[in-house]
Amino acid sequence: MxxxxxxxxxxxxxxxxxxxxxxxxxxxxxxxxxxxxxxxxxxxxxxxxxxxxxxxxxxxxxxxxxxxxxxxxxxxxxxxxxxxxxxxxxxxxxxxxxxxxxxxxxxxxxxxxxxxxxxxxxxxxxxxxxxxxxxxxxxxxxxxxxxxxxxxxxxxxxxxxxxxxxxxxxxxxxGFDRLGCIVCPYHSEKTGKLHALYRKRWPFMFKRFEREIAKLYQKRVSQAKTMAYDSPEAFIQAWYLDDSSRWYAK
Missing domain, CATH: 3.40.50.620 (HUPs)
Structure with missing residues (x-):
């Protein structure tokens, strides 16, 4: 060996x-x-x-x-x-x-x-x-x-x-350093620059991600879940900026 x-x-x-x-x-x-x-x-x-x-x-x-x-x-x-x-x-x-x-x-x-x-x-x-x-x-x-x-x-x-x-x-x-998944939490950071770079190249993937997150959010609200953010849009923006560890409210 x-x-x-x-x-x-x-x-x-x-x-x-x-x-x-x-x-x-x-x-x-x-x-x-x-x-x-x-x-x-x-x-x-x-x-x-x-x-x-x-x-x-x-x-x-x-x-x-x-x-x-x-x-x-x-x-x-x-x-x-x-x-x-x-x-x-x-x-x-x-x-x-x-x-x-x-x-x-x-x-x-x-x-x-x-x-x-x-x-x-x-x-x-x-x-x-x-x-x-x-x-x-x-x-x-x-x-x-x-x-x-x-x-x-x-x-x-x-x-x-x-x-x-x-x-x-x-x-x-x-200019892409890593070529993994397009929508990935590893790209989330305080400036949002990485997600912006990927969104510019593959906008269709981000549109679907945001649409699916909105559907999931509304589904959980209909199930009487208490969410950490007031809207799916607020969660998505936080997710892009690496401030989204909470999906449900504590």
Whole structure:
């Protein structure tokens, strides 16, 4: 088994980190393992590492219905071997029986993206404190995930893509840093700039989200629920500004 820290901590060359990641996969990942593939830059690098490792694997994309259509087209055009896994319940249908997702309660990720399969994931510690604290081989609730590029920096990701002449979604060239779900609580922040950026690019998704939230709000009011906000519009504006942890009044 390879260690859970890079073999070459003092060497940042693309050749060195590629060699280390490939060795990590060969020594730790079982043949036939699934690779969670999002179509983003980190997944693209991870898929290439898997290819270089020579072990058997399958790419799986978890379709949510609220991702950029450009990402789905990119995957179909450049990774036709990738299985697009459609959930039994869509985000929109699930929203009718849940509270709106928040950064504290992201039921949508659990429902639409996570399963019980062992898998290889292209997460990186640089992306946030939670990921920084994860081990390179993570055992959780009977599931094991492997993270071959966990310690890569963003510049290494882009250099790896360039050196291997890998296609990538052109949305990155338009200024989008992360290409997950369009309507996501992770985009909520005090200025509202991220949601504004995404709304400008995909207004239809925001219109539907606001329409569905309004319907859900009125449904809960008709059930004699006491809401935290006086109107669905007030809640939605608070949600965009990261001040929406409460759906119901205390």
């Amino acid at each position: 390879t260690p859970t820290q890079p073999l070459f901590p003092e060497i940042d060359s693309i050749e060195a980190i590629t060699k280390e990641a490939v060795l990590f996969v060969r020594d730790n990942c079982p043949n036939g393992i699934e690779v969670g593939f999002s179509g983003g830059k980190d997944s693209i690098c991870t898929a290439k590492i898997m290819e270089l490792s020579g072990i058997k694997y399958s790419l799986v994309y978890a379709f949510t219905g609220i991702e950029p259509p450009e990402i789905v087209r990119f995957i179909r055009n450049h990774y036709p071997q990738c299985q697009i896994r459609v959930p039994k319940r869509t985000f929109w249908r699930s929203l009718t029986t849940n509270v709106p997702p928040s950064d504290r309660l992201r039921w949508c990720c659990t429902l639409l993206k996570k399963d019980n399969h062992d898998s290889v994931l292209g997460i990186r510690s640089e992306e946030g404190s939670k990921r920084a604290n994860r081990p390179r081989i993570n055992h959780w609730k009977g599931r094991t995930t492997y993270h071959p590029i966990l310690y890569w920096k963003e510049w290494q990701v882009w250099d790896f893509i360039a050196e291997n002449n890998l296609p990538y979604p052109k949305l990155y060239d338009e």
